[in-house]
Amino acid sequence: AEARGAVMNAATDYERTSYFVRCLSADAPAMLDVALSLVFAPDHPPEEMEREKGVVLQEIGEAADQPDDLVFELAQAASWAGHPLGLPVLGTEKTLKRVTRDDLIGFASDSYSPRRTVVSIAGGYDRAAIERVARRWLEKRSPSSTPTSLAPAASVSGVRAAARDLEQLHLVLARTAPSATSDDRFAARIFAEVFGGGMASRLFQDVRESRGLAYTIDASCDQYSDAGRISVYAGCDPKDAAEVARITSDIWAALAADGPTEAELARARAIAAAQFAMAAEAPAARAGSAAYELLTFDKLIDVEDVLAQINAVTAADVRRIGAAALAGPAVAAAVGPKTGLGAAEAFVSGA
Numbered sequence: 001a002e003a004r005g006a007v008m009n010a011a012t013d014y015e016r017t018s019y020f021v022r023c024l025s026a027d028a029p030a031m032l033d034v035a036l037s038l039v040f041a042p043d044h045p046p047e048e049m050e051r052e053k054g055v056v057l058q059e060i061g062e063a064a065d066q067p068d069d070l071v072f073e074l075a076q077a078a079s080w081a082g083h084p085l086g087l088p089v090l091g092t093e094k095t096l097k098r099v100t101r102d103d104l105i106g107f108a109s110d111s112y113s114p115r116r117t118v119v120s121i122a123g124g125y126d127r128a129a130i131e132r133v134a135r136r137w138l139e140k141r142s143p144s145s146t147p148t149s150l151a152p153a154a155s156v157s158g159v160r161a162a163a164r165d166l167e168q169l170h171l172v173l174a175r176t177a178p179s180a181t182s183d184d185r186f187a188a189r190i191f192a193e194v195f196g197g198g199m200a201s202r203l204f205q206d207v208r209e210s211r212g213l214a215y216t217i218d219a220s221c222d223q224y225s226d227a228g229r230i231s232v233y234a235g236c237d238p239k240d241a242a243e244v245a246r247i248t249s250d251i252w253a254a255l256a257a258d259g260p261t262e263a264e265l266a267r268a269r270a271i272a273a274a275q276f277a278m279a280a281e282a283p284a285a286r287a288g289s290a291a292y293e294l295l296t297f298d299k300l301i302d303v304e305d306v307l308a309q310i311n312a313v314t315a316a317d318v319r320r321i322g323a324a325a326l327a328g329p330a331v332a333a334a335v336g337p338k339t340g341l342g343a344a345e346a347f348v349s350g351a
Contacts (some may be wrong), residue, residue, distance in 0.1 A: 006031050008036075012089055014076075015224055016295060020285065025124035029133050032119070036137040039112055044101045053096055060090045067170045067335040068235070074160035074333035075172040079229055083153030085328035113144035118294045122286040152179075152226040157329035157348050161341040169238040173248050173347045177221055177228035180296055184310050185223055186272070187317040192221040193229050193268035194260045194318060195251065196246035200267060202251050203232065213240045213247070225296055230325055238340030245332075246348040256322030261313040272310045277303060 001008050006023035008031075008096035019039055021033040063069045073088055119134045155176045177191075178184040196203035196219025207217045214236040222229045234244050260268070279285040280303050293301045332344035345351075 001031055001034055003213065004031070008035065013091060014085055016292070018288070018291065019029065020284070025126075028121070028123075028125040029129040032121075032130060032133045036119075036133065039117075040108070040137050040141065041107070042104070044104050046101060049084055049099075049101060049104075052266060053099070056090065056096055057093060058118060060088075060093065060096070063088075063090060066167075067164060067166055068233075070162060071170040071172050071333050071335040072231075072233070074162065074335065075174055075231060075331060078158035078160045078331045078333055079155070079174060079176075080153040080227065081156065084150060085153060085224065085227060095114055102254070110144050112141070114138045114141055115143055116295075118291040120287040120291040120294075122283040122290070151207075155227075155329050157331060159332050159334075159344050159348050161334045161344055162336055163338045166336045168235045169241045169334060169340035169343070171234045171236065171241055171244065171336075171340075171343060172231055172331075172333045173234075173245060173344075174229050174231040175252075176228040176328045176330045177223065177321065177325060178226045179226050180223035181225055182228070184317070184321060185228075186306075187313045187321050188223070188230065189221045189272055190260075190268045190313045191255070191318045191321045192219045192312070194264045195219040195230070195255060195322075196232055196288075197268065197271065202255065202264075203248065206251060207234070207244055207247055211243075211247075213237075213244050217244070229331075236340075238337045241334070241336075241340035241343035242346055245343040249350070252322060253326065256319060256344075258325050259319035259322075262315070265313070265315050269310055269313060273307050276306055276310070 001021070001023070004023060004027050006021055006027060008019075008021050010017065010019045012018075019035050021035045063073070063320075076088075105284045117138065119130075119138070121130055177188040179221045181186075193201070195201060196217060198204065198218075199209075201218050201219070202220060207213050208215070214234045217232065217234040217236075219230065219232045222231060232248050234248075236244050279289065290300060293299065330348045330350075332347045334341045334344040
């Protein structure tokens with residue numbers, strides 16, 4: 001692949017694994033063939049497996065050394081404790097060591113079945129040639145009887161903290177949100193945008209601009225096929241962590257009670273619409289979005305439909321999302337000096 005100037009990579013998140021190829025259009029059928037051979041007919045020599053385990057072990061260590069990565073992993077574990085969604089994508093040293101070649105072959109046989117696999121192409125290519133390659137690999141594979149998912153875990157309150165000798169405290173404060181398949185998915189994203197999505201957001205203006213309590217503070221909405229979470233991330237002085245958590249709770253409550261202003265709502269809808277529309281212009285993003293849509297919704301989503309749904313979100317919708325989140329459990333994670341870790345517990349307890 002590299003000899004043809006192609007770029008290949010793979011990535012795993014909590015619900016999907018993707019194999020990515022970018023190449024010249026004339027090479028697309030051959031590069032797809034290479035990619036699908038890695039997915040469906042890997043060799044997995046034992047000596048290479050052991051070498052790769054060492055690489056992944058280093059990756060696990062690197063993630064643990066990055067406090068802004070670790071705090072989100074702790075928040076994930078607290079949000080869905082005891083459920084696969086709460087487990088680290090990279091695994092642990094213990095689970096990594098016991099993985100065998102048969103495990104990988106069996107996983108691929110169960111998981112990479114035709115109904116659970118999407119081949120998504122965007123850019124310039126010979127459609128007939130691409131289809132021939134895809135069909136050659138997919139049509140001979142038998143369907144899998146393995147369940148595609150487990151029931152979502154019940155949402156519970158939780159706190160995870162790790163003491164580290166750092167200058168800053170890294171803090172994640174979170175509550176439940178609608179899933180990616182919910183009719184309220186765009187309202188939840190609009191809520192996160194008004195709450196902490198940029199320099200004009202309430203969190204940024206209050207916590208950073210007005211009070212100077214944090215260099216970084218923002219909100220995001222993580223949505224999976226059957227679960228969701230609105231999270232606030234802040235990096236602050238440990239002595240200011242409790243105040244940051246208190247202000248976050250106050251702003252959340254105010255937004256849930258009164259909703260956004262018309263100006264805030266217009267700004268958030270414009271940002272969401274622009275981000276979606278601009279992402280649809282890049283071939284790599286188009287291919288990734290199409291695969292995500294088919295795996296999540298079992299259909300392709302029209303850009304105009306999405307833009308219409310974004311623009312249909314009202315202030316009442318945003319207020320309702322905030323109120324529903326406040327009525328549910330709270331989750332917090334913190335990484336940093338011990339003096340600041342109590343902020344996570346205070347957020348969850350409402351103290």
